[in-house]
Structures are given as C-alpha cells and as structure tokens.
Amino acid sequence: MLSTLLVVIDGLRATDVPKMPFLAELARCGVSYGQARSVAPSLTRPAAASLATGAAPGATGIAGNRLWADGHPIDTGRPDHLELLRSLRGNRLLPVPTLGEHLADHGRKLVAVGTGSNGCTLLLNPGAVDGHGAVIGAHPSGHDAFYARPESVRRRLAGNTPRAAGGQFPELDWATDLIVDYVMPELTPDVLVVWSGELDEVQHGHGVDCPAGDDALSAIDRRLRRLIDRVREQAPHIDVIVTADHGFSNATHALDVAEMTSPIPPPLSGDVQLVHNNGGLLVYPRRRLRTGEANAVLDAIMSAGWSGPTFADGGTVPGVLSLADLCSAQRADDGLLAYVSLTYYDRHGDIRVGHSTQNGDAHLAGGHGSTSSADMRIPLVLNGPSCRTGHETQHPADHLDIPATICRLMGLPIPPSMSGRVLSEASLRGAGNGSEPPKNRRVVAERSASDVTTAHFQEFSGRQYFLTAERHRT
Template sequence: MVSTLLVVVDGLRATDVQKMPFLTELAQRGVSYRQARSVAPSLTRPAAASLAGGAPPGVTGIAGNRLWADGHLIDTGRPDHLELLRSLRGDRLLPVPTLGEHLADHGRKLVAVGTGSNGCTLLLNPGAVDGHGAAIGARPFGHDAFYARPESVRRRLAGSLPQAGDGPFPELAWATDLIVDYVIPELAPDVLVLWSGELDDVQHGNGVDGPAGDDALSEIDRRLRRLIDRVREQAPHTDVIVTADHGFSNATHTVDVADIESLIPPSLADAVQLVENNGGLLVYARRRLRTTQIDAILDAIMSAEWSGPVFADGDVPGVLPPAGLWSARTAADGLLAYVSLTYHDRLGNPRIGHSVRGGARFAGGHGSTSAADMRIPLVLNGPSFRTAHESPLPADHLDIPPTICRLMGLPVPPSMSGRVLSEAGLLAPGNASALPEDRRVVAERGAADVTTAHFQHLAGRQYFLSADRHRS
C-alpha cells in the first residue's frame, strides 16, 4: 500500500500555488517551504536524476537536458539515448544507488508514472529496467512512443492507451486513473511518483502569467485533487509531497549557438562542443586542453554581451567557481563550464536569454540561475508532517529522497547528500532551531561588470539560491 506519494509539476513556480485552490489547501494544512530551490542547472532531467539519486547533477552526471558524452550528443528525454549513455558508463545510468534501488534492497517498491518525456520518467527510476519497481511513461502521442519498464508492465498496458481527443490533458487524465485503477492495486508500490509535464509544455509556448498557463494550472489542480482524494481513499495515511523541477521565466531574447561558436578562437573551434539547454549552455572539451586554452575559451564566452554567470574552474576574471555544482575540469565527461544566460543590462533591466540551434524560439523557459528559474514550491502534507507551518529554511531536490527514506523507516544511503527535512515533521519535533547562514560569492570582470552567486548554509549543506551578472 502506498506510503508516500511524490508529485512533481514540471515548471510550477512557487508564486503559482496561490492560483491552485487544492494545492493551496494542502499547503495550509501541511508544511510549505519559502526557500525551496531547484538543482542547477534548473532543468528537467537534472532534477529528475537528483530526485532519483539524492545527489547533485555533478555527481549523477545528468547536467542538462542535452549532454555530450564520448562523441555523442545525448537527448536525455529519449530512453534510447539514455540506454546509449548507460552503455557508455559501464552499464549503469547513474553512478549512485537510486531511491528505487534502495527501496528494493529493503523489500519495498517505487513506481514512477510520468507525462513528461519518457526519458524523464526513466530517470526517476532507472532500476525499472532491471525489474526494480516500474517506470511508466504516459505520453503515447506525437513523436514519443509509449514507454514502460519492466517489459511485463509494458505488455500489460500496451492495449490501454488513451485517444488524443479525450478532453484537456488526456495523458494526465489517463495517468491519474492508471495510478488508482492499476498501479496501486496490481503493482502495490510503497512510494509512488507522478510527474506532470503539461504546464511546462504550455508555458514554453505561451510564457507565464497568461490565460493559457492559468487554465493549465486550474486543470492540473483539479486532477491532483481527484488523484490524492482517491489515493487516500485506499490508503488514508499516505504522506504527500508536491514540488516542481524548476521555476519559469519569460524570454527576453534568444542566443543562437552558431553565434556563440563564432566567438571561440579559430584554433580551438574543433576542440569545443557547445550544447544548448534552454536558459543555459554547457561547454564540453572534445579533447584534452591546456589550462591556457581553456581560459581562452572561457574569456571569449565571458566577453559576449549575452553572457550571464559562468561557472568553471579557472583564472578568468568574472568566472565563478563551480561551488559545489560540480568540479568542472575533473569531470570525466569533459564538462568545462555551465553558462547561465541571465544578466542585468547597463540600464538595470533583467535579461533572460534562451539558447537555440536553428530551432524554434520559445516564449518562456528555464535553465538559468535567475531566482525565477531556481525557486520552486515544496509542500508536505500528511500524518507524518506538521500542520499549518511555513518554513523559512532552505530545501532542494536533494533533501527529498533522504526524507522519504526516513518516512519509510529506512537508513539514508551515504551517497545521498541531502538532509532529512525533520523540521517539517513529527519525526523530530523541535529540530528547527538552527538558522541558515547567508553567503555570497562575487566575481568581478571589472568595476562595471560583477557576477554574484547567493547561497545559504544549513546543517552542513550548501544551498545554491541564484546568481546574476550586473553590467553598469
């Protein structure tokens, strides 16, 4: 019987909770966090991998929605690309034990159901390929084929796919019904994960704070109410955690990767692979480079008008150290830098760019280090949690897997770097006396060009809040 239900609403901003009456009710009757954050980069698949492994993108190796690995461009939204990545990594997709595997080792089961990309669903429970629980991608329309693992689950569901005309968000309707009618009674998970991808799709095409987004929020809220009510009819003591993978922001401009590539010194053009990731950019080395060559590449990127905070190891003025995001130059996959495309221009106006490679321009997106992209909601509701409590403490994706372990009465694997959110629950009442310490890291390219990263430290953890670059 379900003990914990984790719901991830793709692209849900913390400020949007007030537009969702049911989620607002859950928050008011449970615990909500004012300072919850995404992992960085603030992208879907890095968040999914961190929710699975309880480790940051620099450890999971899923640093973007698109990666460069051993000469291959990997789209982490595609299961076939993830299978290739698994083979490149010695037959293990993530290098750390996942929550699903940890549960299986203790006789428990995790099932993930997703209406985002099928690759995202697989990342939530990579062990499903080996029979640890299940991963079900309820997105059978368009270019995505229906996906489910293990094979026995795929065969069982192959004949029950919804039709494209079944009202608004038919995948979400099918997924929530599937959870109640099939997943709970037949697969009997102890931990259930639902990933809703609909809002993200709508906001990419229409931006935020518009009628299309508001309609999507209302429909998702209605579906969540129906799902959680039905789950608790079967399992009244289910604890519910609702969060998002990232925030969202409207694009002010786009940056074509071809223009970025033209900035690289000609002698190094064939040594670098730039991988666009919406509001961010990953920079990879195709071959071994000297320190002076890497610095030349970073300096060229920093000099661009559209460039925001740059995270990398090096001595280039204005570049921020990886600061726990990853150790860039020692990364096995050759990752040199993460470039955020958010900055304030010389008039003080915020600018948020999205990287593209000759493709569609989106009205809205994420992936930058802006506060709008990094801040997410986090709501905990159920018998294990306090009621009517708003926590001022920081939290992020890494804290959710160890918290679920504690809820299940299981030890927390040492590979999970998050903390148990004990201040939210009845597990350790009164354990919220410590206050976070605010810290800043400043990198100057000149007196009129300053990049600042904001962190909070609590209970041995460093939380990355945001970073911005100001030109004056």
C-alpha cells in the first residue's frame, strides 16, 4: 500500500516556493526545511542517484550529468548510455544498494515516474531492469518519448504514449493520470517517486526571475496540486515529501571545453578528459597519471582565469580542496580526478558564473552545477500524518537524508550503505535531534594572499553537510 510520495521538481529554488501557492500551503501545514542542500556537484543525475541510494555522488560514481568511463563519454540522461555504463561496471549501474532494492528485500515496492530525461528516471530505481519495482519515463521530446522497465510494464504500456492534452506541460497531467489509473491500482507501489523535469528546461532557456520562469512555477504548482489531491483520493494516509535536485543561477558567460583544455600543457592535455557539466566541470584522466602529472594538470586549471573552487584528492596543489571531504570518504572506482566549480568572485567583488559547453553549443541563460549557494540550496517539505504541522526548521538536511527517512517512516531498517540521517525533527513520533545546534566548520585553501577558496560545512547529528564554497580572486 502506498505510504510515501516523493516529488522532485527539477531546478526549483527554495526562494521560489512562495510563488507556488499550493506548495507553500503544503509547507505551512507540514514541515519546511530552511537550510536544505543539494548533493555536490549540484546536478540532476548525481541528485537522482543519491536519492535512489542515500549515498553521496562519490559513492554512486554518478558525479555528473555527463561522465567519462573507460574511454567512453556517457550522457547519464540516456538509458542506452546507462546500459553501457552498467556493462562497464560489471553489470551493476550503481555500486551501492538502492532504496528500491532494499524495499524489494522487505517485500515492498518502489515505482518512479518521471517527465525529465529517461536516464534520470531510470537512475531513481535502476533495479527496475531486474524486476524490482518499476520506472516509467515520459520525456517530452526526442525519439525515446516513452520508456518503461521492467519489460512487463513496457509491454503493458506499449502504445500509451503521452497524449496531446492541452495547456503547458501536458506530460505532468499525463503522468498523474497514469499514476492514478494504472500505477497505483495495478503496480501497487509502497513508495512512489515523481520527477518533474519541466521547470529545469524553462530556466535553462530563459534564466531565473523572469516571466517565463514565473509562468512555469504557476503551471507546475497547479499540476502538483492535482497530482497530490488525486493520489490522496486513493491513499489518504500517505506522507508527501517535495524537494528539488538543485538550485539555479543565471550565467554571466559561457566556456567551451576546448577553450578550457588549452591551459593544460601538452602532452598532458591529451591525457585528461574535461567533461562539461553546466556550472561544473569534471576532470577524468585518460590514463593513470603519476602524482606529479596530476598536480601539473590541477595547477594549470587553478591558474586558468575561469576556474572557481576546485576539489581533488591526493595532491598538494595550493588552493585545491579535498574531493573526499565534499563527496564522500567512500569512493566509487569511477576515476574522477577533479570537480571544478565555475563560479568565483572577481577582483571587483562581482560574482562570475561560467557555464561549460562543448562544440559551440547554444549558450544557456541559466544553469547549475557550481558550489554557489544559489545552486546548492533546495526546498524540502514534508507533509502527512507522520509529520509535524506548521513547523519550520533550520536544521541542515540534504538528499542523502531522504531515503533513510523514508525507511524510518515505513518502519524498515536503514541499510549501512545509506549515509544520511533520519529527519526525526520532522516526525510526530521522533524525539528529534533538536537539542544540539549544528556546528559550523570552514575549510580555507589559499593559493596566494589574493586567491582564497573557502568551503563551508555544517556538522549535525553525526553528519557533515556541505553548504557552499567560494573563491575570491582579487
């Protein structure tokens, strides 16, 4: 029986919740987190994989929307690319157990329905390929307009492509109809994850704080109300969690991967692969690099005018912060050398937000993927019979806490692979973690007196939360 509905609105900023009357009311009548954060890098598919596992991107090996794996460029939005990644990883897409598999072990079921990329929907429950629950994707454009796993669900839905309903974002209404007419009565999930991809596309095209974005927020809010009302008609006692995968910011300039590769001295430039990820850049070695070589690459990147806070492991390059600190001490064997955030404060104190592209792709007005607080901050709302009412908390929380909290809400054990905490301050039953205030921690890395990177963390209830990192180049 359905007990939890998790809704992820792609790219929704916490500051935009007041523009969504239904979501704002849901928050007012439930629990609202004022200090919730994305995982880092603040990108769609890393967040999806972390929501699916309760493990950090460093542990899932999904550090970006685009990756480099054993000589292959991987677009994690594409199921065919994820199938290749699965085969490269010994027939397992994510190296850590998923919530969907954990539920299956306990006779429960997770179903994910998404209108973002089909790869994103698959990452929410990769075990669906093996029959653990299901994933159903309705990406509004492209040849793969309809996607479902396992095969039995795909066959059942064959020909049932998103219908041409009127209005903005008809796919969301289609997804709601599919959920109430088919998913709930026939697949009988215990946990339902719904991913709405529409806002992200609008904001990439138009930026944030603009009429097109405000229209999209209103349209999505109306559809969110319809979804939750209709699901609650069939399952009145469910708990609802609404969040986003990352925040958003307007770009000040575009950076092409070829341009970003140029500061790396040959022949090393041929030995590393820079992978563009919007406001973030991932650096993968194409062969095993010696420490001195890796340091030379990192030094060239740190010296380049476009680089912001930079995270890597093992080296001692001035100004570089620890990747393990950021992502996870437990690391997937994904070969990642560095994550570079492409925002920094220039010598006038103005923020510069670069967005990486490739092959002269169209410059996007807005995006995410950096360590800025605009990209890292997300909304998080819990509403339902297990949750407190009218409670706003400033306790830190992030994506990793959501699967652990869902397990606790269902009375299931929390597997050790989930590194999040239970959001017990949100619960009616829980005693809360409230007595001890979060402890702030700052890590400073100086490249020179005029080039300083600072990362901000909070320690709370046995967890370390990454909040933001900024680089001042004066």
